[in-house]
Amino acid sequence: MAKKPSALHEIPGVSQPETTSALSAAKIKQFRAKKNSVDEFVQAILQGDIPFLSKAITLVESTNSKHQEQANEIIEKCLPFANNSIRIGITGVPGVGKSTFIEAFGKHLTSQGKKVAVLAVDPSSSVNKGSILGDKTRMEQLVTDPNAFIRPSPAGSSLGGVAQKTRESIILCEAAGFDTIIIETVGVGQSETMVHSMVDFFLLLNLAGAGDELQGIKRGIIEMADAIVINKADGENEKNATIAQVEFNKALHLYPLKESNWQPKVLVASALKHIGIDLIAAMIQEYITLTKQNGYFAQHRNAQNRFWLLSTIEQQLKATFYKNPQIQKLLSDEIQQLEAGKTTPFLAAKRLLERKC
């Protein structure tokens, strides 16, 4: 090999391939640079304009305070047109076939005339970048469906931040006319609890295994589920899926009846072969009819709103307190005193709280 003047040497004559026409690039630039007013956003969203919906969600997800202000105004103006959807949470450990399931389920719904938005919650994505929904091509058919809107998980941010962004994105999607909102999350960590407290129906995807169906899933997640779907129930797996269905049904009957008066169901499906998808859609409709009739639907949404109001306040109170540099110094001093056995947690707390004002 010939000696190069530097490792950064570039072979001359090889330029970037032109995949984007100069005209398109200019259009995109113009669209991005243009500062749209709040009213322009709201008008466009209410007309179901997807680029504007996307851009508004980007504002919601922004950490820039001007963007946040604008996002808040847009949300407030969209609110009267929100809330008219069914919100469905879908979880399951990696490998259970969530993308394939959501694609099949979403296509089934759009074929029935529904408009489906899919949002993802994945607090781990900021760390490992292996985000769910990150690769939209995994939902090839849904992504090109004009009645579907797919939005990957917002990057970075705390669990609380992700929750807020997701809930506000739901409102914007609803205002844009989406009547079914699917929130996807991975079956690990705390994100299930968060998603559970922002949806009307919570669905756990599972696989048939060799007798260990209940392992690997946190017990709390089974308790939260309104339905368990045993996916990949095709070919040789079909028999095992039916066995798993019986097992899960037994397990679910150990729990007391839910406040919604709904007895959680276990269904089998093959998302790949489109088997059982219609029954799942029908079951969710049955749930919505029941809970709208018995008043639980509205009551549950009110309770969720109160929960998010109070938990946001409490998170914020803590954050404000602990980010004060004086408090940080004092806290670390008090912890030293504690470890040396020279104070009690209660006396230390008292001194910290007195210093606050």
Next chain:
Amino acid sequence: MAKKPSALHEIPGVSQPETTSALSAAKIKQFRAKKNSVDEFVQAILQGDIPFLSKAITLVESTNSKHQEQANEIIEKCLPFANNSIRIGITGVPGVGKSTFIEAFGKHLTSQGKKVAVLAVDPSSSVNKGSILGDKTRMEQLVTDPNAFIRPSPAGSSLGGVAQKTRESIILCEAAGFDTIIIETVGVGQSETMVHSMVDFFLLLNLAGAGDELQGIKRGIIEMADAIVINKADGENEKNATIAQVEFNKALHLYPLKESNWQPKVLVASALKHIGIDLIAAMIQEYITLTKQNGYFAQHRNAQNRFWLLSTIEQQLKATFYKNPQIQKLLSDEIQQLEAGKTTPFLAAKRLLERKC
């Protein structure tokens, strides 16, 4: 029956029996009325003076701010002499024989030269008055033992308040020379989690049943236990107790090894017949030796201290915020707006937090 002028009529000539001599009553009055100085308290407690210890705990439990101030000073001066004990939490559902067990266990320890303090945590007692330890006569032998000190649960107050009072009472008992502190609580509600986070060793008392050993106990409590003791293992029950022991052992092995590196044990005992008590004491000693050697003992107490410091601060921040009348008014307005779909939890929280300052 002769007609009486009123239902409140009193038969004349029957007066209260004199169970207390006038002299004793005067002495008690004098003792109660006397305002002891902080130094008098501390001196007496360090000498193991039980009436002073009791009185100091009463100050700790008082809601009077002057009493609390005095209590804080006493605690601070006692602190350098505290911390040298083994703190054991004991729980179990009503009927499992907690009092009999603690009596047998406590007597065993005092016969070995130990000094045993028994404190009770029962947040339910303020409601139903059916307090554990409320009837001290249930521990007839221990209550008259000069090396034992039994203190019933403080009445009223929130769970957080009870926690603080109990933890401060532990410090006073330790300063008074008690080397074993037993914290008793009932096997229902949230008090177990609280007690678990203030003891070194957590023991769950249980009974052998007909195959339903695992029912009626919250799963979380089994996870917390460092040992499960199947009580009343005598006579006809003995065989069932051994079966239950095997069952519980299986259940415990499903959990990953504890951070302490201790594999929780299951023992059988009959507190009534004093069977197995010595083995339980030996097991706890084994645990203490292990965790002092591997450093977990000190590390765990530090973690507990930090937990109580932070949770006290956070409880207090919330309490201060919500008790502000302006905030209360605004909060109820915002909740109305939320229910009417006119705001989001996050916008409402933002407004509430802005009003705060």
